[in-house]
Amino acid sequence: MDDFLAETRDNMAMFGRDLIALEERPHDDALIAGLFRVLHSLKGTCGFLDLPRLEKIAHAGEALLDTFRRHHLPVTSQAISLMLILADSVTFIVDALARDKTEPPGNDDAVIARIDAFIHGNAIPPPPPGAAAQAMPAFSSIRVSVTVLDELMTLVSELVLARNQLEQEYMSPTFQRLAATVAELQECVMKTRMQPVFHLWQNMPRLLRDLSAELGKPVRLIMRGESTELDRHILEQLHDPLLHLIRNAVDHGIEPDETRSRVGKPEQATIILEAKHEGGYVVMSVTDDGRGLDMERIRERAVSSGLMTPDAAQRATPTQLHGVLFMPGFSTAAEVTHVSGRGVGLDVVRSNIEKLGGTVALQSAPGQGMAITLKMPLTLTIIPGLILQCREHRFVLPRRVIRELVRLPPLLDRLEGQVVMRWRERLIPVIDLADVLQLKTPCDDGPSHAAIVRTGSLIYALRVCRMFDTRDVVVRPLAPVTHVPVFSGQTIMGDGAVIFILDAGEIARSLATEWLDKHLADDGTDDSPQAFPEKASDPLLLFRIGNGKRKDAEKALKLSRVYRLEKIPHDAIRLSQDAARNIYVAPYEGGVITLVPLQKGTLPETQTHSVIVLEGGGPRIGLVVDAVTDILYENVALTPGRGKANILGRATIDGRVIDVLDAAFYSKAENAA
């Protein structure tokens, strides 16, 4: 809304200038067309934002300009005066909107009547008395060039780097304050790059209208969360995938009229476009109330296109079959997609989203519709990454591709030349980073480590010599001459060294495709998390509290709300006395983490404390627990809790009833305090 107002203000200023110019050059068709466009687009957006008064007056002006455009009437100075009055009215309404967030009371009938009279050649009524110019209100937003914002972002990135560098030497309170200020500044500048998804969505109603007419399927579009903000760059990149998903939904998802009325659905189908923030990500979904996925047809198709054996197809679970939709071989068969339901280029959608560091998930209820959900990071300029070492080089691996970190056994098996390992009952290839990078100096002795990496539909283990910490790195592009695809960028470390950021997808290309086809394609269909590991519900992290003194000591948290599990030494924890309560803090990732003991009283004097660090923006919050016991991947239904604010619900696990805590409750409480 603010953007619309700022834009309209700018446009109307230009509109006024152009009107004056038109008076001097009444035959300038380009000028007339420009003026017409301004009001036309204003009118369009008004309809969209539900601003009837503004829409009405824009419509009147548009009609008048249209007569000029078609040369039905000559441009006279009387007409120019009318248009200028109209422009004033528009500015008046826009200013009121900025001030009161709503259209001002009253109407513009007098102006509109005069314009109508002019168009129809009638006598023009006199202007109503008291139509004086309005005072200029204060501006609440201004336009800044993208270049300046980018520059500001670069400067803040420099500042973050400098802070990271200093962090190695200082832990003083002053430095902590500086570090916190830098973090806030960074967030603030990041916000300037943010744009509401409305910018991305504004063409969608029109697109849907056209599609609906073209295919003869009445569809209405509901948009929710238009004001959710996302990095400008990511927003631009989302346009095509989103278009694709909407087209798919109308073309393949929504049934023809007859079918809909037969199954008792309203004739007009509904597509819901929704965006919201969730744990440092933006989640955008396209939901339709169409026929959903036809599992049988997907099975047939998966077999006939050679993606699955008939046997595997019969045994495949719905999730595994959803995964098939994202395989390149499936989607290229255009004629089948009409029959089978979905699949045009979903593989392309997924690869585009993954390039941006996002994920795609799909849910379908046969006969009731389906939803495709895109989960995007808020920004790409600063990413969390794991610092690892291979030979004498250090690298950054983006955290989003990492599933798990493991220590490799001393001896690894080979399967037809490819080193492989077992990971969670599955065979995955092991790629030695040193081989990929052709590094020749030997690794020092000791166990080697691997990051289990997921990229697209492939999971592999990336073997390295050492692993360090994860930290936020500022992504810098590689110099264009450095054409090394396995690096997606570079960054400067706290110690001043330059290191490269690895591209997990490109590293996977070092695997022989024949080997993959032979050993993983067949396996893959049996083992669907590869193709599509996202679960319908979140896995749960189980842990114990209460030092064994409590009966209900076992608790759970949704894993998606967990950032990391840490062991924090008791010595590192400081008690800072607040007026009302005890606050425990410890240094963490260049800042401070606030520790919340989950049992009453003071922290026990153990050597180290198990801490569950919560996901989310703002200062880090960690829950101190006795021990983390398990991660539960099965779907567990939550029943509503006992009305306690910190409990999300209860889950029954192996016959035990366990409270699932609400991470947001702790984040909110601590951030408020």
Added chain:
Amino acid sequence: MTDRLVCALGGQLFGIAATDIRHVMPYDFALLPVPLAGETIAGSFNWRGQIVTILHLHHYLDIPAHLGFTVVVSHHETLYGLAMDTVMDVVSFPDAACEAMPAGQTHRLEKITCGVFAHKAREVAALDLNSLLHSIAEDDDETNLPDR
């Protein structure tokens, strides 16, 4: 008139347009080699919080070198460091005085320069940053191809 910084590398004089130059410094820093990149791309290093990609022209031109200086140049907002033996003067050359490269030069030298100027009885090859970077990128692609 174009001001050019005259530098020597392996017995050959090069003129680098002064407007491209950001900094000149001794060639004595810790360089991070770039795995898989061609040998012309010597590595990256952190210059005042900015990343500079160091180029070894002598590898590209296959001439001997005793590197002593780095000339940091900017091209489309990316910084490159051209490693040179020595750095001499800044000389104003009239653009009209630029002559075609005399015959007998290597193909590569011809590709990365836009001509020669006469200076103190010697020839200064006018370095064309744009062509240089393009040629290195192409060359790098070629050398990398068999590996992929």
